[in-house]
Amino acid sequence: MKQTPIRIGSRGSQLALWQANHISYALRDAGYQTEIEIIRTTGDRMQQPGFVVPAGVDGKGIFIKEIEEALEEGRIDLAVHSLKDLPTTLAPQFKIAAIPKRGDARDVFVCEQYWALHTLPDNATVGTTSPRRRAQLLALRPDLQFAEIRGNIDTRLKKLAEGKCDALVLAAAGLDRLKRAEWVHQRFDPTEVCPAPGQGALALEMLAVENERTQYIAQSIGFFNHPHTRFSVEAERAVLDVLGGGCSLPVGAYCEPTSEGFKMYAQVVAPDGDTMIQVETEASHSADPIELGQYVAGQLKERGALELLVGPVPELS
Numbered sequence: 001m002k003q004t005p006i007r008i009g010s011r012g013s014q015l016a017l018w019q020a021n022h023i024s025y026a027l028r029d030a031g032y033q034t035e036i037e038i039i040r041t042t043g044d045r046m047q048q049p050g051f052v053v054p055a056g057v058d059g060k061g062i063f064i065k066e067i068e069e070a071l072e073e074g075r076i077d078l079a080v081h082s083l084k085d086l087p088t089t090l091a092p093q094f095k096i097a098a099i100p101k102r103g104d105a106r107d108v109f110v111c112e113q114y115w116a117l118h119t120l121p122d123n124a125t126v127g128t129t130s131p132r133r134r135a136q137l138l139a140l141r142p143d144l145q146f147a148e149i150r151g152n153i154d155t156r157l158k159k160l161a162e163g164k165c166d167a168l169v170l171a172a173a174g175l176d177r178l179k180r181a182e183w184v185h186q187r188f189d190p191t192e193v194c195p196a197p198g199q200g201a202l203a204l205e206m207l208a209v210e211n212e213r214t215q216y217i218a219q220s221i222g223f224f225n226h227p228h229t230r231f232s233v234e235a236e237r238a239v240l241d242v243l244g245g246g247c248s249l250p251v252g253a254y255c256e257p258t259s260e261g262f263k264m265y266a267q268v269v270a271p272d273g274d275t276m277i278q279v280e281t282e283a284s285h286s287a288d289p290i291e292l293g294q295y296v297a298g299q300l301k302e303r304g305a306l307e308l309l310v311g312p313v314p315e316l317s
């Protein structure tokens with residue numbers, strides 16, 4: 001049967017649209033017709049100044065709820081997400097049908113004036129609301145102050161330019177994609193500032209049900225699949241799953257391929273940066289990524305990770 005164009009759902013942020021277009025162009029190159037549908041999510045509304053977080057919203061999946069509704073109602077065929085914004089478990093009616101090759105997974109130091117985190121003056125202010133980044137940065141620089149800077153990448157860069165903070169810490173992938181890497185002066189090694197599980201990777205989500213349309217969609221996106229990326233992010237997300245977290249927990253996990261298999265590093269930091277638990281391990285090509293992540297999480301737990309995660313949250317400056 002002749003198929004209608006593949007409808008791709010995306011949030012309206014510049015980064016989300018870049019990512020959706022990136023997938024759309026590749027599908028067109030492969031001979032498919034595509035359309036992009038912009039969908040506004042709770043997470044987008046929460047980034048507006050003055051937005052009050054409604055009761056019962058816990059931060060997990062706030063960027064995907066309305067997009068999954070569009071999938072369920074058949075308004076879109078495919079959703080393109082930043083993998084790190086997806087909860088570790090999806091509702092059974094959805095699946096991640098493809099994980100393309102990952103971009104730069106690292107966090108970066110963004111600053112016009114200073115060249116690295118260690119050259120920032122005493123008590124400098126870093127603009128980030130991420131509990132993970134705050135905890136990890138405090139572990140490196142206990143004198144740092146933080147400013148509540150949220151919103152899309154350009155909004156954050158504008159606040160930096162206006163002097164609302166001295167530096168930002170952001171995901172390399174987002175800045176690279178939008179060509180905003182001009183003030184990126186340092187890409188943190190994952191053993192220093194360990195990225196969020198899945199950072200830098202995309203996830204192509206669709207309905208799990210099998211019918212003629214979903215088979216067509218799954219087959220059309222098959223060529224995006226990058227097995228090394230899938231292994232790495234599955235292992236990373238398994239760590240988060242065991243520790244019970246979403247993107248708001250100070251948990252970093254990073255897995256990468258080596259010549260023998262995979263190397264994994266994970267880090268849990270007390271919210272005040274005082275204590276850090278680190279685990280490093282290697283696995284062979286034939287290992288199971290979920291088991292690898294679960295093993296790493298078990299090691300973190302044995303060393304007291306869960307106790308750290310309930311520690312006091314640092315005061316805002």
Ligand SMILES: NCc1[nH]cc(CCC(=O)O)c1CC(=O)O
Binds near residue numbers: 084170172199202
């Ligand atoms: N939390 C928002 C978010 N979700 C995905 C990215 C960047 C792209 C990626 O990590 O894949 C960002 C911005 C950031 O953390 O700097």
